[in-house]
Structure formats: structure tokens, C-alpha cells
Amino acid sequence: MTGYDAIVVGGGHNGLVNAGYLAKAGLRTLVLEQRHVVGGAAITEEVVAGFSFSTFSYALSLLRPEIVQELDLVKHGFLPLMMPSSFHPTGDGGYLLLGDDHDQNVQEIRRHSRHDADAYDRYHHDLDRVVQAVQPLFDAPPPNVFGKDPEDQADVAWLLKHLGSVEQRVMHDVVRLLTGSASDWLEDYFVHESVKGFHASSSIIGSKVGPMSPGSGLVLLFHKMGEHDGQLGSWAFHKGGNGGFTQVLGRAAEAFGAEIRLGARVGTVLTREGRTLGVALEDGTELLAPVVVSALDPRRTFLELLDPLELPADLVDNVERMRFRGVSGKVNFALDALPVFPALPDTVDHYGGFLNIGPTIEYVERAFDAAKYGWYSERPFIDAAIQSVVDPDLAPPGKHVMSCFVQYAPYHLRGSDWDTERMRFGDTAQAVLEEHFPGFGDLVLHREVVTPLDIERTTGLTEGNIFAGELLAPQMYFLRPAPGWSQYRTPVDGYYQCGSGTHPGGCVIGSPGRLAGQRILRDLHPGVSGAHG
Amino acid sequence: MIRTTPFHPRLSQLNTQGLYTHWQGHLSALRYTHAPKHEYFAVRNAVGVFDTSPLFKYRIHGPDAERFLAGALVRDIRACATGQAQYTLWCDDGGFVMEDGVVLRHSESEFLLTAARPCLGWFEDLARRLRVTLEDVTDAYGMLAVQGPRSRAVLASLMPEVEDLAYSRHLQATVAAASVTVSRTGYTGDLGFEVTVEAQDAVEVLDAVLEAGKGHGIRPFGEEALMMLRIEAGLPLIDVEWHDSRLAFTDEERVTPAELGMGWMLRGIADDDRPFVGRSAIRRELTGRTSRWASVGVVVDWAHWNRLHRDAGLLPPKDEHPLPYQSMLYDAATGGTQVGYTTSFLYSPVLQRHIGLARVRPDLSDPGSQVHLELAVQHHTARVSASTAGLPLFRPARKTAGR
Numbered sequence: 001m002t003g004y005d006a007i008v009v010g011g012g013h014n015g016l017v018n019a020g021y022l023a024k025a026g027l028r029t030l031v032l033e034q035r036h037v038v039g040g041a042a043i044t045e046e047v048v049a050g051f052s053f054s055t056f057s058y059a060l061s062l063l064r065p066e067i068v069q070e071l072d073l074v075k076h077g078f079l080p081l082m083m084p085s086s087f088h089p090t091g092d093g094g095y096l097l098l099g100d101d102h103d104q105n106v107q108e109i110r111r112h113s114r115h116d117a118d119a120y121d122r123y124h125h126d127l128d129r130v131v132q133a134v135q136p137l138f139d140a141p142p143p144n145v146f147g148k149d150p151e152d153q154a155d156v157a158w159l160l161k162h163l164g165s166v167e168q169r170v171m172h173d174v175v176r177l178l179t180g181s182a183s184d185w186l187e188d189y190f191v192h193e194s195v196k197g198f199h200a201s202s203s204i205i206g207s208k209v210g211p212m213s214p215g216s217g218l219v220l221l222f223h224k225m226g227e228h229d230g231q232l233g234s235w236a237f238h239k240g241g242n243g244g245f246t247q248v249l250g251r252a253a254e255a256f257g258a259e260i261r262l263g264a265r266v267g268t269v270l271t272r273e274g275r276t277l278g279v280a281l282e283d284g285t286e287l288l289a290p291v292v293v294s295a296l297d298p299r300r301t302f303l304e305l306l307d308p309l310e311l312p313a314d315l316v317d318n319v320e321r322m323r324f325r326g327v328s329g330k331v332n333f334a335l336d337a338l339p340v341f342p343a344l345p346d347t348v349d350h351y352g353g354f355l356n357i358g359p360t361i362e363y364v365e366r367a368f369d370a371a372k373y374g375w376y377s378e379r380p381f382i383d384a385a386i387q388s389v390v391d392p393d394l395a396p397p398g399k400h401v402m403s404c405f406v407q408y409a410p411y412h413l414r415g416s417d418w419d420t421e422r423m424r425f426g427d428t429a430q431a432v433l434e435e436h437f438p439g440f441g442d443l444v445l446h447r448e449v450v451t452p453l454d455i456e457r458t459t460g461l462t463e464g465n466i467f468a469g470e471l472l473a474p475q476m477y478f479l480r481p482a483p484g485w486s487q488y489r490t491p492v493d494g495y496y497q498c499g500s501g502t503h504p505g506g507c508v509i510g511s512p513g514r515l516a517g518q519r520i521l522r523d524l525h526p527g528v529s530g531a532h533g
Numbered sequence: 534m535i536r537t538t539p540f541h542p543r544l545s546q547l548n549t550q551g552l553y554t555h556w557q558g559h560l561s562a563l564r565y566t567h568a569p570k571h572e573y574f575a576v577r578n579a580v581g582v583f584d585t586s587p588l589f590k591y592r593i594h595g596p597d598a599e600r601f602l603a604g605a606l607v608r609d610i611r612a613c614a615t616g617q618a619q620y621t622l623w624c625d626d627g628g629f630v631m632e633d634g635v636v637l638r639h640s641e642s643e644f645l646l647t648a649a650r651p652c653l654g655w656f657e658d659l660a661r662r663l664r665v666t667l668e669d670v671t672d673a674y675g676m677l678a679v680q681g682p683r684s685r686a687v688l689a690s691l692m693p694e695v696e697d698l699a700y701s702r703h704l705q706a707t708v709a710a711a712s713v714t715v716s717r718t719g720y721t722g723d724l725g726f727e728v729t730v731e732a733q734d735a736v737e738v739l740d741a742v743l744e745a746g747k748g749h750g751i752r753p754f755g756e757e758a759l760m761m762l763r764i765e766a767g768l769p770l771i772d773v774e775w776h777d778s779r780l781a782f783t784d785e786e787r788v789t790p791a792e793l794g795m796g797w798m799l800r801g802i803a804d805d806d807r808p809f810v811g812r813s814a815i816r817r818e819l820t821g822r823t824s825r826w827a828s829v830g831v832v833v834d835w836a837h838w839n840r841l842h843r844d845a846g847l848l849p850p851k852d853e854h855p856l857p858y859q860s861m862l863y864d865a866a867t868g869g870t871q872v873g874y875t876t877s878f879l880y881s882p883v884l885q886r887h888i889g890l891a892r893v894r895p896d897l898s899d900p901g902s903q904v905h906l907e908l909a910v911q912h913h914t915a916r917v918s919a920s921t922a923g924l925p926l927f928r929p930a931r932k933t934a935g936r
């Protein structure tokens with residue numbers, strides 16, 4: 001028999017995680033990936049000989065540690081290289097350089113603002129408390145608050161009990177972050193513009209918000225939900241880039257028995273009388289399985305792979321209304337040598353982690369303005385990383401690869417299109433780098449420009465939205481991707497969803513794949529202990 | 534007066550922290566940057582250098598040198614060919630471990646022994662009328678450990694002959710016009726080398742290595758990183774895993790080679806007739822199966838660890854700094870009896886687990902035996918599930934592999 005127990009559509013990291021769990025539970029599992037490589041938005045490619053670019057996503061934090069253990073990832077090469085530093089030029093030739101040593105960080109903040117020195121501790125502690133309060137919700141499927149059956153009610157009771165246990169002050173902070181702006185949140189702690197700018201950088205990643213927009217607090221919090229080695233909010237470069245990580249996932253899934261088929265683009269999910277039968281590839285091949293899991297974003301999961309007529313109208317409506325406004329691009333460089341930051345001419349350590357080009361909240365907010373009116377920032381915010389500093393295997397000795405995540409770059413341009421603007425978009429990013437690192441242009445051996453349209457074309461992420469659906473309050477938790485469908489099921493029996501468009505959301509995080517896997521296995525084997533048991 | 538090593542003039546310039554500990558009367562960097570973990574990753578992923586000069590170094594030569602060492606050391610030095618290095622122990626008459634060290638055999642009749650503690654007197658007493666000379670050359674040399682997956686590429690760019698240097702072998706070479714001994718040895722459990730150089734040439738050789746390593750992400754690493762590396766690699770440390778038997782008050786404080794996890798050194802001693810200090814006692818231990826402990830790794834049940842801390846309202850700590858004390862191990866089945874103890878315990882970033890070096894009752898030495906480890910959570914003692922595992926816990930193929 002050639003049949004499969006489960007077919008996972010899409011070999012991005014969530015599809016691989018999901019396949020890993022299904023295969024581990026003994027299901028004959030097939031992953032179908034349209035491209036010649038697994039990883040989706042988490043790939044690393046040798047674009048020029050000797051230089052490996054992390055084309056899209058470039059750093060790791062959100063990945064849930066449980067997945068590392070449950071899928072035996074260490075055995076398959078899991079190796080996150082901790083970032084030793086975070087570097088934030090202040091725009092006036094100065095900088096903020098934070099690292100692993102708490103006391104030295106306090107002094108570094110104090111160098112800029114005596115007031116902010118102790119605020120720094122308070123800020124991190126308060127944020128840690130918020131993360132601690134939210135984590136249980138993050139790591140479990142959202143309760144179906146609209147459901148009436150006993151299991152739903154038990155889940156809701158669990159949620160309320162948990163919320164009831166959160167301290168009043170912490171709960172207030174949770175709400176302030178979930179509904180407010182990063183700028184307001186930060187102003188309660190810091191006075192110095194660059195110190196605020198530094199902490200605001202994660203509040204806009206991938207999102208059509210400025211740091212002053214309500215909603216940026218949620219994005220900030222989301223990016224603090226990650227951890228490495230027990231350090232909340234810390235980031236690492238995986239060995240071999242984020243593509244190195246998805247290769248690890250692929251090996252792990254295969255070791256559990258999953259089969260991965262590359263170059264296999266799924267056209268439709270086959271259904272009969274409200275049940276899934278399997279999938280049809282674009283080349284017409286039909287592959288059968290009683291369980292099909294879409295690891296694609298909700299638009300594709302519901303409106304492309306299925307005939308929307310098979311779905312309840314309100315779900316179709318909600319998926320159509322879901323926001324996917326991509327606002328980010330990448331400009332990746334192969335460099336002949338390390339760039340020089342004039343105030344730190346002889347050191348390397350400031351290049352060990354993120355280089356955060358967005359000196360103040362105002363700078364970033366102004367960069368955002370353009371996006372409101374359908375244009376990319378003339379002076380963009382850049383989250384840069386020279387990964388080869390901590391992972392020399394990514395470039396020839398002495399040479400470097402530099403990944404630049406550039407914002408804002410709205411998917412829909414007014415009066416032009418991305419294929420026309422590609423070069424100029426690259427130039428704007430390079431010009432900003434030149435401002436901070438004079439002579440930067442002379443070091444460039446190769447430049448790769450990735451527009452939001454390129455993201456969509458390559459990975460299938462609608463409108464190039466990096467999270468497969470924006471991180472907006474009405475699109476989170478029990479509303480992600482749509483009210484009533486937040487538990488990884490779909491209206492079609494046997495058809496599930498496990499992409500970043502499901503709870504808890506985007507980033508290289510794996511939770512959607514894991515939680516969907518648990519849902520599927522429980523549906524197949526009723527009686528196994530419940531989600532919040 | 535605290536002393537400094539031959540590499541100190543340069544390494545102290547690279548030390549941005551001014552944090553040192555004292556190692557056998559020498560300044561020894563705890564870390565060079567604010568992030569010891571970064572130095573650790575340099576070794577696991579690129580290349581790092583560590584100043585191991587404070588080790589005691591003894592030149593042992595003369596027609597009876599081999600005979601002398603064969604009688605003093607636990608491993609049979611006669612099996613150590615010229616150009617080879619041998620990690621070994623020496624014991625007292627009771628078969629208890631005194632110290633460990635590495636012997637490099639330079640010729641038929643010449644050896645270099647490194648040791649963590651001074652031991653010339655003990656060896657001299659053993660030499661008696663043998664035609665052997667023992668010289669303390671500790672201060673004449675600097676020793677630089679160059680460790681990590683890129684170490685071979687870096688050293689081979691200076692000394693092409695290193696390219697084919699096999700695990701546990703050594704050779705003479707020239708760097709920066711200085712003559713050096715390069716051995717494929719180390720204390721990190723990774724691919725790595727140690728470069729022994731005359732003190733006056735030390736800085737120049739170091740500079741050459743650092744320069745060659747530039748494109749490879751080289752960085753100096755300090756004792757904090759070393760501690761993580763050696764625990765992952767299952768390498769015991771004197772005064773942590775054991776105490777010199779001569780300085781112990783009770784047999785409880787002492788360990789035998791087998792108890793220390795060095796049973797592999799004793800293969801064959803039942804049959805051969807080489808006399809060495811401690812041999813009869815060791816043979817009695819082996820035939821009578823009287824070892825009190827087995828050295829094993831322990832790996833903590835991650836889910837249980839997290840639960841214990843989360844239930845107490847804490848974020849589960851994952852600290853890469855070793856616990857400064859021993860933790861007790863209990864029988865998992867009954868929960869009651871103590872069955873062992875950890876000597877080193879930390880969170881390992883490459884293994885993504887809390888791990889320990891431990892000694893357990895011999896019947897629990899099979900990998901996967903269940904134990905409970907005692908820890909303190911929120912001012913209360915708690916016990917977390919753990920299982921035993923073979924050592925070393927981290928064993929990359931590159932450590933011993935050819936090019």
C-alpha cells in the first residue's frame with residue numbers, strides 16, 4: 001500500500017515540526033514542498049560562491065524549547081549561537097552597546113542617561129513578568145470561547161483560572177502592551193531618546209505599525225516571548241543560518257519516519273462530502289490520506305487549496321478581511337571586510353549580534369510615514385546582522401555576510417511596482433548604512449535585494465507578510481486566523497492548519513506546527529489527555 | 534606575589550574585563566569579554582585559545598626514564614610511542630588517585646609530563662637509583678591550547694604538518710621563527726591542539742596564531758568557558774571531581790581510577806606483570822569488584838525541571854555556570870536511599886540540557902538508570918528526575934577524526 005496517514009502541505013519550519021510530531025506518533029507522514037529546498041521563509045542559500053545568505057529570516061528566539069527536546073533536535077545538529085551583543089548607533093556618531101553582562105549594560109545605559117540606568121532593570125523585570133503571565137497561553141491551543149461543548153467550557157475555565165492568578169499589576173501591563181503603543185509603554189520607563197529607540201526596535205518588525213501606533217506594544221511583547229537557555233527575549237544565530245535550522249528540522253522529521261518530497265506543489269485539497277481525501281499536485285498527481293495539514297497561510301489554506309464554496313461564508317469573509325500587509329524587505333550583502341563604525345574602529349564585538357539602525361523612536365516613526373501612503377522609507381529602519389562574525393562557515397575567511405531586514409516596504413506601491421523599484425530600494429538601504437559606516441559601499445562584493453513581492457513569490461506568504469497574517473489584536477489568540485477556527489481544525493473533516501497564520505503566530509517558533517500536531521493526534525486517538533490537562 | 538604567564542603581556546591587552554582568578558599562583562583570565570558563553574561558542578563552533586601555561590611541566594629523561602614512568606604511572610608508558618601523547622593518572626599504594634596529567638614522549642628516553650599540581654618530590658622519591666633525571670621546566674615554557682573545529686585550519690596555515698597530525702600525537706614545528714611542540718590534545722572535548730613554546734617566544738607565537746585565526750572567528754577564552762567545555766566533555770578536574778589521595782583525610786574522600794571513570798586505563802593490568810604504584814590494590818579492586826562508585830553523566834528530565842520551577846512561580850533557570858557544590862542523587866524507585874552525588878553540574882548550551890558529572894552506585898551505572906537529583910527551589914529542597922548516561926556527554930566526531 002502506498003497510502004499515507006497524513007500529508008503536510010508546505011515544508012516551511014511549521015510544516016516540518018508538524019510532520020515531526022505526526023511521524024513520531026507513528027503516522028506515515030508525507031511533506032510536500034513546492035521548492036527544491038525545505039524551510040520556506042527560513043532558508044540559507046549560497047548565493048555567491050562561499051557566501052551563504054539567510055535570504056529571509058535570519059535569527060532565532062521564539063522557537064519553543066519543548067520542540068528542541070521533543071523532536072530530539074540536538075541529535076540532528078541544533079546549535080543556536082548566542083548573540084554576544086546588541087549594537088545601536090545613536091545617529092550622532094555615538095552608540096549603545098549592550099551585551100551579556102548586566103552590570104556593564106546598566107553602566108552603558110547610564111553613560112547616556114542616569115535616569116534610565118535603574119529603569120533598565122525595572123523595565124526588564126516588568127517585561128519578564130508579563131512574558132511569564134502570557135507564556136501558558138502561548139504554549140497551549142487557544143480555547144474556543146465561542147464553543148458550547150464541555151471540552152470548550154473546560155478550556156475557557158482553564159483560561160479564566162489562569163488569568164485570575166495573574167497579579168493585578170502584571171495584568172495591567174499585559175493589557176497596556178497588547179493594546180497600546182511601544183512608545184507609550186517605553187515612556188513609562190525611559191527618558192533618553194536612543195534608549196527608547198533601542199528598546200522600540202522589536203515593536204515594528206514585520207508589522208504595519210510605527211512605534212507610536214497602538215498595536216506596536218503587542219509586536220514588542222511578541223518578540224520578547226522567545227528565549228535561549230532560559231534567558232527571555234534573547235536571540236541567537238543558528239549554525240548555518242536559519243536555513244541550517246530548518247535542515248535540522250528536516251533531518252529530525254525524516255528520522256522519525258516522515259517522507260519529504262521536494263518540487264511538489266499542491267494545487268488542491270481533495271474533499272468529498274465535507275471530508276478530506278488527500279491532495280492533488282499541480283501536475284495532476286493525486287496523493288491520498290485521511291489527514292491533510294496545510295502549513296501555508298490562511299488565505300491559501302482556505303481560499304486557494306479549497307473551493308471557498310465548501311466553507312461557511314463567515315469564515316471566508318473573515319479570511320478575506322484578515323490583514324497581510326507586508327511592509328518588510330531584505331537587502332543581503334557579501335562584504336569584502338567588516339564595515340567600520342568610526343567610534344569603534346578596532347573592535348569586532350559590536351558586530352556579534354543585531355545592528356539596530358533606527359536611532360530614535362522618531363526616526364522609525366518617520367520611516368513608517370511613507371508606508372501609510374504606499375511608498376517605502378527613504379531612510380529606512382534596518383535590523384542588520386553580520387552572522388559570519390559568530391559563524392565563520394558562512395563566508396570565506398576574513399569576508400562576511402550581512403543580512404539587512406529593511407522597513408518599511410509596503411507590498412502595494414502607489415504609482416510603481418516592486419520590480420521597478422528593486423534597485424532603488426536596495427540603494428536607500430545602502431545609503432543609510434553608508435551614513436553609519438562610512439566606506440560601506442566599497443566593501444560590497446554582492447548585493448541581493450528581496451522585496452515583499454519576492455517574499456510572496458518564493459515562499460507563498462501572502463503580500464509578503466512575514467508572519468502569515470499580521471500580529472494585530474483582532475488576529476491573535478482565539479481569533480487567529482478567524483473566530484471559531486483557532487484550534488487548527490477547519491470545516492473540512494481531516495483537514496487541518498498548522499502555519500504561522502494560526503496561534504500563536506509568525507516567526508521561527510514551531511508552536512503552530514506542534515500544537516496542530518497535538519490536536520490531530522488527539523482527534524485520531526480520542527481519550528488522550530486534553531489540551532490543558 | 535602573583536605571577537603571570539608568558540602570554541600575559543598580549544592576552545592581558547585582549548582582556549576587556551580585568552577579571553582573573555588565581556591558578557597555581559598565576560593570573561588566569563576568567564573571561565576576556567562580557568560574555569563567557571560567546572567564548573565557549575567560539576570553541577564549539579570556530580576556534581578559541583586558552584592559556585594553559587600554569588600547568589606544571591616536568592622533563593623526564595635518561596636511560597631508565599621509560600622504566601621509571603612505567604612504574605609510576607597507571608597507564609603503561611611503554612605503549613606510548615615517540616610522537617605520542619598519553620593522558621594518565623598516578624596513584625598511591627592504596628590504589629587511590631593522586632593526580633592526572635599528560636605525558637608527551639619525545640624520544641626513547643625523553644618525556645614531558647604536565648600536571649595540575651606540583652609533584653616533583655613524589656616522582657623524585659620514586660626515582661631512587663634509576664638513571665633518570667627529573668627537571669621542573671614549568672617556567673621555561675608557555676602552553677597555548679588552540680581548540681575548536683577551526684583550530685586545524687588555523688594552525689595548518691602556520692605549520693602545514695599539523696594538517697595530518699592524528700589525535701593524541703605531537704610534532705615539532707616552527708612558528709614565527711620559534712620552535713614549538715604541537716600536540717593534538719586539549720581539555721575541551723573538541724578538535725584541538727596545544728602548542729608548547731619557550732617562554733621568550735610565547736608572545737610572538739601567540740600573535741601569529743591570533744593573526745592566522747582572524748578570518749576564522751578566533752578569540753581567547755577564559756576559565757568560565759573552559760569549565761563548561763570540560764564538563765560537557767566529561768573531563769574530570771582535580772579538587773572538583775576528586776582530591777589528591779595524599780591530601781585526603783578519609784577513604785570516602787578518595788577515589789580509585791575505576792571509580793573516577795578511568796577503568797579503560799586498566800585494561801590488561803590483570804594479565805601483565807608491570808609493577809606500578811597502586812597496582813596490587815587496583816587489581817584487588819578489579820577482581821573483587823569492590824569499586825564503591827561508577828562515574829557517569831547525569832541528564833536532567835527537562836520537563837520536570839521546568840515544571841518544578843514554574844509551579845513555584847519562577848522562570849526555569851538554565852545557568853551555564855557550574856553549581857559550586859555537590860548535589861545528592863537518590864534512588865528513583867524508592868525515593869529514599871542516597872545512591873550518589875554530582876561533582877559538577879550546569880546547563881549545557883550545546884546539549885540544551887542540565888547535565889552533571891556524577892558518581893553513582895555501580896549497579897546504576899548502566900546508561901538510562903533513573904535517579905533523583907536534589908536541588909533547591911525557592912528555599913526548599915526538591916528532587917528532579919534525571920537519568921544516567923555514558924561519558925562524555927558531548928563527543929563530536931571531529932575531536933578524534935582525521936582531516
Ligand SMILES: Cc1cc2nc3c(=O)[nH]c(=O)nc-3n(C[C@H](O)[C@H](O)[C@H](O)COP(=O)(O)OP(=O)(O)OC[C@H]3O[C@@H](n4cnc5c(N)ncnc54)[C@H](O)[C@@H]3O)c2cc1C
Pocket residue numbers: 009010011012013014015032033034035038039040041042055056057058059060061062264265266267295296328329330405455458459460461464465466467468498499500501505506507508509
Ligand atoms: C524577510 C523575513 C525575515 C524574517 N525574519 C525573521 C527572523 O529573523 N526571526 C524569526 O523568528 N522570524 C523571522 N521571520 C518570520 C518567519 O520566518 C516566518 O514567520 C516563518 O518562517 C513562517 O514559517 P511557516 O512554516 O509558517 O511558513 P513558511 O516558511 O512560509 O512555509 C511555507 C512553505 O510552504 C511552501 N509552499 C507554499 N505553497 C505551497 C504549495 N501550494 N504546495 C507546496 N508547498 C507550498 C513554501 O515554499 C514554504 O516552504 C521573517 C520572515 C521574513 C519573510
